[in-house]
Amino acid sequence: xxxxxxxxxxxxxxxxxxxxxxxxxxxxxxxxxxxxxxxxxxxxxxxxxxxxxxxxxxxxxxxxxxxxxxxxxxxxxxxx
Amino acid sequence: xxxxxxxxxxxxxxxxxxxxxxxxxxxxxxxxxxxxxxxxxxxxxxxxxxxxxxxxxxxxxxxxxxxxxxxxxxxxxxxxxxxxxxxxxxxxxxxxxxxxxxxxxxxxxxxxxxxxxxxxxxxxxxxxxxxxxxxxxxxxxxxxxxxxxxxxxxxxxxxxxxxxxxxxxxxxxxxxxxxxxxxxxxxxxxxxxxxxxxxxxxxxxxxxxxxxxxxxxxxxxxxxxxxxx
Numbered sequence: 350x351x352x353x354x355x356x357x358x359x360x361x362x363x364x365x366x367x368x369x370x371x372x373x374x375x376x377x378x379x380x381x382x383x384x385x386x387x388x389x390x391x392x393x394x395x396x397x398x399x400x401x402x403x404x405x406x407x408x409x410x411x412x413x414x415x416x417x418x419x420x421x422x423x424x425x426x427x428x429x
Numbered sequence: 430x431x432x433x434x435x436x437x438x439x440x441x442x443x444x445x446x447x448x449x450x451x452x453x454x455x456x457x458x459x460x461x462x463x464x465x466x467x468x469x470x471x472x473x474x475x476x477x478x479x480x481x482x483x484x485x486x487x488x489x490x491x492x493x494x495x496x497x498x499x500x501x502x503x504x505x506x507x508x509x510x511x512x513x514x515x516x517x518x519x520x521x522x523x524x525x526x527x528x529x530x531x532x533x534x535x536x537x538x539x540x541x542x543x544x545x546x547x548x549x550x551x552x553x554x555x556x557x558x559x560x561x562x563x564x565x566x567x568x569x570x571x572x573x574x575x576x577x578x579x580x581x582x583x584x585x586x587x588x589x590x591x592x593x594x595x596x597x598x599x600x601x602x603x604x605x606x607x608x609x610x611x612x613x614x615x616x617x618x619x620x621x622x623x624x625x626x627x628x629x630x631x632x633x634x635x636x637x638x639x640x641x642x643x644x645x646x647x648x649x650x651x652x653x654x655x656x657x658x
Contacts, residue, residue: 362533365530368651384657392645395533409485426503427506
């Protein structure tokens with residue numbers, strides 16, 4: 350289990366570095382989409398692995414996934 | 430702590446009876462079985478997510494609140510992108526990035542702490558919680574320095590629309606991290622005293638879930654406020 354946490358942490362750090370490196374070009378629509386996507390992936394990793402929700406009732410995953418998608422949609426909608 | 434250890438050792442090598450559990454041969458009644466979190470954890474049930482339903486209701490409400498706040502921010506920015514861009518360029522992207530790493534690492538250590546506590550490795554669990562608390566304080570220090578810098582340049586809550594959103598959203602998150610540090614400290618003291626252990630860890634799971642909420646909020650705030658221009 351701790352190995353799974355370590356792999357997840359490494360993935361999160363790589364994604365955070367990727368987001369940071371995108372900062373210079375984030376005025377382009379494609380990069381806003383990529384930033385939103387990496388944010389959703391990072392949040393999903395925290396929820397599923399660190400918060401142990403991968404074995405939770407599917408309704409919780411639907412609710413949380415819905416919130417993440419809503420966030421990404423709002424970011425894309427108003428930056429277009 | 431010592432007394433608890435003695436109690437455990439005096440029982441038949443950590444038997445259920447020594448830990449306050451019913452003997453294995455005793456069948457649980459239907460109501461007892463229904464109320465036992467371990468029994469409920471076996472199958473995914475909507476009302477029993479890790480940490481308890483109350484914290485998850487709080488998490489959902491908080492995430493929705495911040496999503497609404499960021500949605501309002503993005504809408505306002507779309508109305509006057511140039512003014513927002515000028516104010517946004519004063520933010521320290523690197524400090525925000527370091528804070529992202531700090532919170533993600535803190536989340537990793539608290540996840541390990543809960544896992545190790547469930548395995549009965551109290552000392553290792555306490556070490557992880559101490560690291561998480563230290564990282565939480567580091568986040569507060571870095572964010573505090575950023576706030577101090579902004580205030581010294583006159584970028585307060587009323588400076589413009591961007592800074593109104595910036596102070597409200599990051600300030601609210603700052604208070605969450607501060608609350609989280611206090612919660613983790615209380616949990617650490619109670620684990621040290623033996624109140625929470627591998628048999629009684631639900632509150633620790635709840636506290637950890639709140640700490641992860643701080644991660645989740647920051648993961649939304651950082652790209653929206655600092656990176657997307």
